[in-house]
Amino acid sequence: LLPTLLTPPITAFNAKALASLAQVASSAMTRRLPTILNALMDSMLATKDDELRTDLENSFDAVLLSIDEFDGLNTAMSAMLALTKHEDHRRRARADLHLATFFKTSDLDISRYYPDLIRTLLISFDDSDTEVVKAAWTALSALTGRLRKEEMESLVFSTRQTLNQVGVAGHNLPGFSLPKGINAILPIFLQGLMNGSAEQRTASALAISDIIDRTSADALKPFVTQITGPLIRVVSERSVEVKAAILFTLNNLLEKIPAFLKPFLPQLQRTFAKSLADTSSEILRIRAAKALGTLITLTPRIDPLIAELITGSKTADIGVRNAMLKALYDVVVKCGSSMNEASRTGILSLIDADTGDSDEASAITNARLLGALIKVLPEDVAGGLVKARVLTPDHTYPSVLALNSILAEAPESLTGPFADALPSTICSGIGSSQPAIADNCVLAAGKYLLTPTSDKSFEVVKQIMEALAAAIAPGKPVDTRRLALVVLRTVSREQNDLVRPHLALLTPAVFGSVRDMVIPVKLAAEAAFLAMFSVVEEEDAVFTKYMAGPGAELAPSPKRSIQDYFKRIATRLGAQARERREAEGGQGGLGLSSDEQEDMKEVWSVGKVDVESGAFKDE
Structure with a gap:
């Protein structure tokens, strides 16, 4: 009978007959279930008759709802999941809508399919077709609506894992931009936060932060109380991990929608101040300090x-x-x-x-x-x-x-007010025999040269360059040498006109370290050499001019050595850097490269590079 009923185009009579047959012979239809569902879907998409389409949709729902838990459920779920991932966006959207009907109507225990269903539907929140996004939201909302509390808690980890695979943090997820968008999965994490184990509470708090990262301020606004209230209540937990995760999320929320959180400011301030005095966890204290710093701008x-x-x-x-x-x-x-x-x-x-x-x-x-x-x-x-x-x-x-x-x-x-004394203070510190003082004064020299208001007359800059050149010399502490080279590279890149008049002074010192046995010093010296001579931007132009001027006075052996190094190594390194820059869209295309960013961060650091941002990474 089935081949006759499924012969395309399926008529209204045949669609109704299929629906009736499903109610009395569902077990016999199980083996042919994928064929039946696909045939009905084909006819739905092919017909232009709205009445017939309604009959076909009713038949599709009837067939899907006729399956029982032991006979056909696995086949039906496999067929539906395949349709939700189909390359045709129309099939994806219709499959999601039929799943929504199934979730609202069926009493079958489909709990073993929850992780796969949530994963597939949540991934569709980033679909290129808006109708698919809406349909996926409808289906996932219906699925979440049928979950029991204990089922929600067990789904926290798998749902958060999927959430991290969808979209990009910092960019709005299309599904979360719909009215009530985040409500399709938020209840899972709120339940986990309020009643789960310590691990589930931690994961739930961080998952809420993941949602905040992917949702616009306007879309978050209706959920402020729903999110903030439970976070503040649960932060009194004894578990340090739970507290730290909640502070991370509250800070994220504060930065995203500060104006909407004003009613909660007194409670938040007490929460952060209390965590700041917690003796058990440095991460907790760091996060509390950061959150308090965000909150203070609103107080x-x-x-x-x-x-x-x-x-x-x-x-x-x-x-x-x-x-x-x-x-x-x-x-x-x-x-x-x-x-x-x-x-x-x-x-x-x-x-x-x-x-x-x-x-x-x-x-x-x-x-x-x-x-x-x-x-x-x-x-x-x-x-x-x-x-x-x-x-x-x-x-x-x-x-x-x-x-x-x-x-x-x-x-x-x-x-x-201290323009005259400042350069000599920095230079005398660079010459200190105490590494901690020398290192910090090398960094101060970098800050001074990069500061717009500092005195950059020839004599002042020369004084600083002499101190840096002396700090690079073999025999000085390794980190002092490396830092001096990092400063020279950064200043050469940012303010090359300050460095160029002093190439005769700096080149022998920097070149003396490009073959150093200590790898960090060698790498820093190579980078400084390339930056001083603008090899990436101007190839050999600056170096040729240097060799025709101050470089011509070098002794034959060092002169031959530096020319050979430039020809064999510096030119190749410059070409590689140039290719990388062009691949990134030309100079300034993607900003500084990662090593240049690290150098800049180090030059502007106080004491040491601030690594506290690690406390604000997802766990």
Whole structure:
């Protein structure tokens, strides 16, 4: 009978007959189920008769709903999943809509198919066809609506895994841009967050953050209370992992839709401040400090919070103290101009209380806080602090950290009133026998040369270049040599006109390290050599001019050696870099390459490159 009923084009009579047959002979039809469903789908798409299409759709639903759990369910699910992935977008959309009807109507236990169904439908949220996106949302919403609470909890991990495969963080997912878009999967994660195990709560919080990353502010707005309330309630959990995940998500939410979270600001501030004082986890404290820094820009009165942070930082626990100072730093950077006199005095007293024998992390945080504070202090007060803490007769670790911090945060406080003393302070520090002081003064030299307001007269720059060239010499500490080469490369790339007049001074020192046995020094020297002579941009033009001028005075052996190196190695390295740049869309196509970014980050660092962003990566 089936071949007759399925002969195309399927008529309204045959469609109704198939629906009737499915109700009485579903087990006999199981073997032919894919053929039946595909034939009905073909006729649905082929017909232009709306009434016939309705009969065909009703027949399709009847056949699908006629299957039983033990006979036909596996065949039906396989056929439907294949249709949802079909290359024809019309079949994908119709298959999703029929699945929605099935989920709403069928009482069968299809729990073993939930992960596959959610995966397929969620992936369709990024479909190129808008009708498929809408149909997938309808189906997934219907599926989520039939889930029991315990089923939701068991689906947290697989659903989050799929979510991470869909779209790109930072870009809106089409399915989440629909009205109530995120509600198709949000209930799964809210249930996991509120009632799951510690692992499920952690994964649920991070999954909500993944949703935030893929959803526009307007689409998130209706769900603010639904998301924020449970996050704040569950953050009191004993599990550090759960707390850290929730802080990560709350900070993400704050950055995405700050205006919509104003009703929750008092609760959020208490939550973050409490986590800041948590002695059990550094990641938790780092995330709390970051979140507090985001929240502070929305708070009308910052002085009570500053007072709380100052009090909290007077603790014996070094980790908590550092977290409090980092939070204070964020507050001063973002809202320092709004502080009252009492807050400024309190922070200054806190910095003055530093005895100088604190651990490295505390010293760096103190220095960064000082730099941020000087930016918002009156000029006379700032000047007094600079004299007392930076331009000291003898270099100390805190003084060179403060030097770097102020050059990064408030350079005008140094380059204006202390323009004469600053270069010699930097150069004497580069020559220090203490590696920590020398390294930080090398970085300060980089900041100075890259700062628009600094004195860049020939004599001043020459003084700094001489100090850097001396720091590169074999026998100096390895990291001092590498940092000096990184600074030269970065300055050559950003301000080549500063470097070119001093090629005669720098070239022998840099070339002396391109064959160094220490690989980081060798690589940094090669990169600096290419940047100094603009090999990537101008090929051999600058080098040829150098060899016709200062290079001509080199002794025969070094002269031959540098020419041979340029011809055999520098030219090849320059060509490779040029090809890579062109592949990225030409100069400036994709911004700096990764190693150039790392160099720039290192030059502008205070004490060491800030690696705290690792605390804000997904887990």
